[in-house]
Amino acid sequence: MADNVPTPGTSRRRFLDWLLGRTLTTWLLSTSLGGLVLAVVYPAGRYIIPPKTGESAATSVTVPINPNDLLPNHAEIFKFGSRPGLLVRTASGELRAFSATCTHLGCIVQYRPDIGHIWCACHNGHFDLNGHNIEGPPPAPLETYVVNARGDQIVVSRRP
Amino acid sequence: MGWLRSGFSSGIDWLDERVGLEVIETLAKKKEVPVHRHTVWYYLGGMTLFLFMIQVATGILLLFYYRPSAEEAFESVQFLMAEVQFGWLIRSIHAWSANLMIFTLFLHMFSVLLLKAYRAPRELTWFTGVALMGMALGFGFTGYLLPWNELAYFATRVGTEIVRVIPLLGDSLLRVARGGDDVTGATLTRFYAIHVAVLPLITTAILGLHLFLVQKQGMSVPYSIEMAGGTKRSMPFLPNFLLRDLVGWLTALAVLAALAAYFPAELGQKADPFASAPAGIKPEWYFMFMFQTLKYLPAHILGIEGEVVGILGFALGGVLFLLIPLLDRRTARAEPSRLFTWIGVGIIVYVVVLTYLGYTVDPTT
Numbered sequence: 001m002a003d004n005v006p007t008p009g010t011s012r013r014r015f016l017d018w019l020l021g022r023t024l025t026t027w028l029l030s031t032s033l034g035g036l037v038l039a040v041v042y043p044a045g046r047y048i049i050p051p052k053t054g055e056s057a058a059t060s061v062t063v064p065i066n067p068n069d070l071l072p073n074h075a076e077i078f079k080f081g082s083r084p085g086l087l088v089r090t091a092s093g094e095l096r097a098f099s100a101t102c103t104h105l106g107c108i109v110q111y112r113p114d115i116g117h118i119w120c121a122c123h124n125g126h127f128d129l130n131g132h133n134i135e136g137p138p139p140a141p142l143e144t145y146v147v148n149a150r151g152d153q154i155v156v157s158r159r160p
Numbered sequence: 161m162g163w164l165r166s167g168f169s170s171g172i173d174w175l176d177e178r179v180g181l182e183v184i185e186t187l188a189k190k191k192e193v194p195v196h197r198h199t200v201w202y203y204l205g206g207m208t209l210f211l212f213m214i215q216v217a218t219g220i221l222l223l224f225y226y227r228p229s230a231e232e233a234f235e236s237v238q239f240l241m242a243e244v245q246f247g248w249l250i251r252s253i254h255a256w257s258a259n260l261m262i263f264t265l266f267l268h269m270f271s272v273l274l275l276k277a278y279r280a281p282r283e284l285t286w287f288t289g290v291a292l293m294g295m296a297l298g299f300g301f302t303g304y305l306l307p308w309n310e311l312a313y314f315a316t317r318v319g320t321e322i323v324r325v326i327p328l329l330g331d332s333l334l335r336v337a338r339g340g341d342d343v344t345g346a347t348l349t350r351f352y353a354i355h356v357a358v359l360p361l362i363t364t365a366i367l368g369l370h371l372f373l374v375q376k377q378g379m380s381v382p383y384s385i386e387m388a389g390g391t392k393r394s395m396p397f398l399p400n401f402l403l404r405d406l407v408g409w410l411t412a413l414a415v416l417a418a419l420a421a422y423f424p425a426e427l428g429q430k431a432d433p434f435a436s437a438p439a440g441i442k443p444e445w446y447f448m449f450m451f452q453t454l455k456y457l458p459a460h461i462l463g464i465e466g467e468v469v470g471i472l473g474f475a476l477g478g479v480l481f482l483l484i485p486l487l488d489r490r491t492a493r494a495e496p497s498r499l500f501t502w503i504g505v506g507i508i509v510y511v512v513v514l515t516y517l518g519y520t521v522d523p524t525t
Contacts, residue, residue, distance in 0.1 A: 106321040110436030121437040123455045139465040
């Protein structure tokens, strides 16, 4: 029976064997589990991120508005690629174009004939006719575009 | 009628032998509701639950006609309102019940806050409750877009733009939230999936836990009542409290029917991604206090964009609100906690005043 009493050395070795065996099992288990989780989470995660659609590279558009139809102190929204733009005829008759996306939280701005400048209805932001944010929460000016009116065509282009 | 009764009782016996009905019986007999001058607040949770069940039922009915695409959503709701028998009623009840549910949820939450019912051992009940409020707001935000009208379109543009303030990840998260760079039909299908599948699933799980905790720990009795001592009165949940609940629920149903009949849900103009935001644009009333705050913030605060400060401020406020049971040390030590009473009152006053301003201040000035 005395043989069965483990000497300290063998018991330590057994413990090490056990520990190593355990560690190996744990390692195998956790890596395969990790692999499984990754194999599920990664595709699912990628799935909910939408694919990139080609951003319209257009640097200029012909606006489908006849310059004669746009009266002084009025404005129209036009499509600049996939984004809205705002074409304004000022009270003095000059044509100006801006990005219509408010720099605050992305609403679409409008021209207000009663105050003679651009206004965002969402959070009461004001921009002057140079696109500068002059009042309210917008933190930056509106992007301005170059307007070329030739005959009955208006071409709006991004500034180079 | 004797045969009916004996048939019923043998049916009950049959079930009892197989599933053990005595567990339910014991639970039902054990459940007591304390009676004191604040007992009225105990009805609000049940009321919120009732309105949630109305939401599930009417929501399922709306699915029979609704079509989740930018081309068809508005028209399908128009068809539902104009052509489908009682379509207007189902949609109006869904819209009104949503608003009433969030209202009773707010009342329930603030009563818990002011009566300090979040104190140990009910911290988890508070956490799950705040999570359920988050779910309710998520339901409101995603559901608002589904009719694809002008108001909803701009509310969603603004609401999703908000994630942009998150450092580093902001732009990617915006694309995930919108299903692209802009609010389009892709956003609609995404919100639809979240509204009818993701949120109901998560809400049901959290709600189950919330109700389990309430069942396990019983109703919290406010300190002031506990300290006053005296004889502790209570009423059995079955049938006394439940019957009183039912009176409230029937009243709520009547109120809903009246609101739906006299003020049916509106549809407005179809969303147009190339039209200016109309004057008087506003979110649902429960987002109004945040919306109005963003209007008042200047463009820059200490060199940081105003809306970033505002949005991160609200996010931080939300986290602190969630952690109240852990922050309120005095209540945890069973001492009166004036500070947290005033914080609660402060939050309520802030929300009420800003909401009031949101509806009364002329939006064009």
